[in-house]
Amino acid sequence: MRNKTQGQIFVIFIITVVMIAITVFSMLLGSAEIGLSDFFKLFNGSTDEFTGNILLSIRLPRILAAIILGGALSVSGFLLQIFFGNPIAGPYVLGVSSSAKLVVALTMVLLLENGLVISSFGMIVAAFAGSILSMGVVLLLADRIRNMSLLVVCGVMIGYICSAITDFIVCFADDSNIVNLHNWSLGSFSGTTIEHVRISLVFVVICLVLAFMLSKPIGAYQLGEAYAQNMGVNIKALRIVLILTSSLLTATVTAFAGPISFVGIAVPHIMRGILKTAKPILMIPACFIGGAIITLFCDDVARCAFAPTELSISSVTAVFLSPIVIYLLIRRGKKNNG
Amino acid sequence: MDKLLRTYKLDVGYRSVVVKDVEIEVSPGEIIALIGPNGAGKSTIINTITRQLIGLSGKIYIKEKDEASYRGEDLAKLMSMVTTKRITPELMSAREVVATGRYPYTGRLGILSKDDWDKVDEAIKLVEMTDISDRDFSKLSDGQRQRIMLARAICQEPEIMILDEPTSFLDIQFKIDILSIIRKLAEEKNIAVIMSIHDLEFVEAVADMVIAIDDSRVKAVGKPEDIITSDIIEQIYHMEKDSGKVIVEGLKEYSKALKKMINRKKYED
Numbered sequence: 001m002r003n004k005t006q007g008q009i010f011v012i013f014i015i016t017v018v019m020i021a022i023t024v025f026s027m028l029l030g031s032a033e034i035g036l037s038d039f040f041k042l043f044n045g046s047t048d049e050f051t052g053n054i055l056l057s058i059r060l061p062r063i064l065a066a067i068i069l070g071g072a073l074s075v076s077g078f079l080l081q082i083f084f085g086n087p088i089a090g091p092y093v094l095g096v097s098s099s100a101k102l103v104v105a106l107t108m109v110l111l112l113e114n115g116l117v118i119s120s121f122g123m124i125v126a127a128f129a130g131s132i133l134s135m136g137v138v139l140l141l142a143d144r145i146r147n148m149s150l151l152v153v154c155g156v157m158i159g160y161i162c163s164a165i166t167d168f169i170v171c172f173a174d175d176s177n178i179v180n181l182h183n184w185s186l187g188s189f190s191g192t193t194i195e196h197v198r199i200s201l202v203f204v205v206i207c208l209v210l211a212f213m214l215s216k217p218i219g220a221y222q223l224g225e226a227y228a229q230n231m232g233v234n235i236k237a238l239r240i241v242l243i244l245t246s247s248l249l250t251a252t253v254t255a256f257a258g259p260i261s262f263v264g265i266a267v268p269h270i271m272r273g274i275l276k277t278a279k280p281i282l283m284i285p286a287c288f289i290g291g292a293i294i295t296l297f298c299d300d301v302a303r304c305a306f307a308p309t310e311l312s313i314s315s316v317t318a319v320f321l322s323p324i325v326i327y328l329l330i331r332r333g334k335k336n337n338g
Numbered sequence: 339m340d341k342l343l344r345t346y347k348l349d350v351g352y353r354s355v356v357v358k359d360v361e362i363e364v365s366p367g368e369i370i371a372l373i374g375p376n377g378a379g380k381s382t383i384i385n386t387i388t389r390q391l392i393g394l395s396g397k398i399y400i401k402e403k404d405e406a407s408y409r410g411e412d413l414a415k416l417m418s419m420v421t422t423k424r425i426t427p428e429l430m431s432a433r434e435v436v437a438t439g440r441y442p443y444t445g446r447l448g449i450l451s452k453d454d455w456d457k458v459d460e461a462i463k464l465v466e467m468t469d470i471s472d473r474d475f476s477k478l479s480d481g482q483r484q485r486i487m488l489a490r491a492i493c494q495e496p497e498i499m500i501l502d503e504p505t506s507f508l509d510i511q512f513k514i515d516i517l518s519i520i521r522k523l524a525e526e527k528n529i530a531v532i533m534s535i536h537d538l539e540f541v542e543a544v545a546d547m548v549i550a551i552d553d554s555r556v557k558a559v560g561k562p563e564d565i566i567t568s569d570i571i572e573q574i575y576h577m578e579k580d581s582g583k584v585i586v587e588g589l590k591e592y593s594k595a596l597k598k599m600i601n602r603k604k605y606e607d
Contacts, residue, residue, distance in 0.1 A: 056375065064603075085426075087428075108454070121352035178477075213447075215447060215448065216441070216444065216447055216448030219438070219448055220438060220441055220448075222427055222430075223425050223427055223435070223438055224423060224425050224426075225390075225422050226388075226390055226423050227419075227421070227425065227438070229388070229389055229390060229410075230388055230389070230414060230417070230418065230419050231410075231414050231441040231442060231494075232409070232410030232412070232413060232414035232441070232442050233410060233436065234410060246464065272428065272429060276429055277429050277430075278428040278429050278430070281447060281448065308595075323365070
């Protein structure tokens with residue numbers, strides 16, 4: 001038992017190292033030729049202005065955003081999977097990301113038409129309102145539809161409806177800023193500023209600390225409501241906190257990077273496979289780091305694979321991660337049939 | 339007044355009343371069996387005592403204190419349970435499932451101390467599952483799972499145990515094993531037990547008191563030999579006239595045999 005836990009902590013250490021390595025690698029990746037020596041010069045301040053600018057003002061914010069938001073998304077997925085007691089739950093497939101996107105787009109366009117620019121904080125608030133909205137719809141449906149796969153189908157439909165309305169809004173709004181909005185509505189880290197990073201860091205850290213402090217009742221909840229109740233868990237309060245935390249995490253991600261598909265559903269599954277446990281106290285940090293690695297990797301592919309053309313991050317995550325989701329569905333189907 | 343748990347004019351149910359005026363009393367070391375037909379409300383009573391449901395009216399006292407006044411974790415230290423609901427934990431070994439019983443005793447992050455793990459292993463030993471304790475819980479048989487869930491309830495170190503049909507879906511040997519363990523817990527650890535049970539043949543061997551429920555109320559309370567009678571059985575299970583007599587006669591013999599088995603098993607180790 002003790003050895004198992006030690007092994008798991010070692011795995012978390014290893015993936016942390018991987019995360020740092022891929023961060024450095026991503027800093028060097030891009031159309032401007034920058035070598036490892038230029039990167040190390042950053043630390044003693046002897047880089048030339050041009051290189052320093054590219055590294056610190058363009059690449060660093062984007063990389064940090066991918067790490068923070070990618071991690072946030074997978075933790076959000078993990079919390080939703082606990083809440084629904086089901087591995088196929090995730091913020092994207094339940095339509096939460098898309099409806100957050102819709103409300104943000106709507107708010108942006110309305111404000112732009114009145115000559116106002118939305119603040120970062122305002123974006124998060126709008127996205128949070130959107131994610132709570134669709135979460136409410138999903139919860140109402142969940143009450144009637146006991147079958148999780150059907151619920152996911154409903155979530156996907158909600159997502160499509162929201163995306164369609166967003167497209168509509170983007171199409172008919174007239175402003176030069178719409179070009180930006182279009183990119184964002186597909187999911188992208190491009191154009192992330194250090195201010196975005198700062199404010200999302202605040203929200204994500206609050207949610208993560210909260211989730212981590214709740215790992216004890218979350219662990220009890222994994223045995224089902226009846227036993228959790230008997231162990232002294234306040235079920236109602238826990239359910240509310242779980243939903244709010246995962247919605248806020250998804251909202252923060254969507255506000256700055258748009259909807260990112262499949263990270264929230266697939267990463268917790270990958271981490272469970274690697275760690276061979278579902279214990280929240282290990283899974284919450286592991287999901288964060290795993291989500292950071294995968295999102296950063298996918299963002300690297302998105303910006304460099306067909307440079308100078310950028311792909312949307314969701315098209316990359318979909319290619320890599322949707323097979324995992326399909327695998328999950330198949331395995332689940334098998335389990336239910338025998 | 340040394341009752342560990344006492345209900346007073348308790349009405350239980352969901353929106354409407356399922357069982358009225360439930361009055362149960364249990365002392366340390368005493369085993370109470372709830373019997374009655376399917377849907378009579380045995381589980382509803384149990385779920386109300388374990389706070390899955392809110393009582394519609396009346397009171398539950400634990401150690402002469404209103405149950406509602408206990409904090410969740412404080413109550414968890416006094417009362418543990420095994421339900422009929424199947425749990426489907428992911429990637430948990432049997433030992434880890436048992437360890438969740440230590441929940442109310444751990445700190446904010448729920449990390450178990452060496453002492454906690456010792457209690458976990460002790461409980462696993464008591465249910466004779468030491469050999470399989472590192473196996474994945476989801477791969478165990480029904481009988482093994484039920485023992486593991488019982489071990490979980492034991493290492494929670496309760497004074498009262500609430501068991502909802504602990505013998506359902508088990509074969510005869512597993513039934514004898516589980517009930518011997520429960521009997522042993524009551525006698526050696528002085529734990530009070532309230533359990534619902536469908537297997538009437540085991541009632542006499544395991545229970546000190548029987549509460550028969552039917553028709554949304556408590557029909558009879560008393561010692562097993564006074565309750566498992568042709569009249570009462572006929573009445574609560576809505577049987578044809580005289581068929582109760584035939585059943586109870588047969589039951590008595592079988593019951594005697596099982597009592598022997600359970601007592602022998604209990605003192606074996």
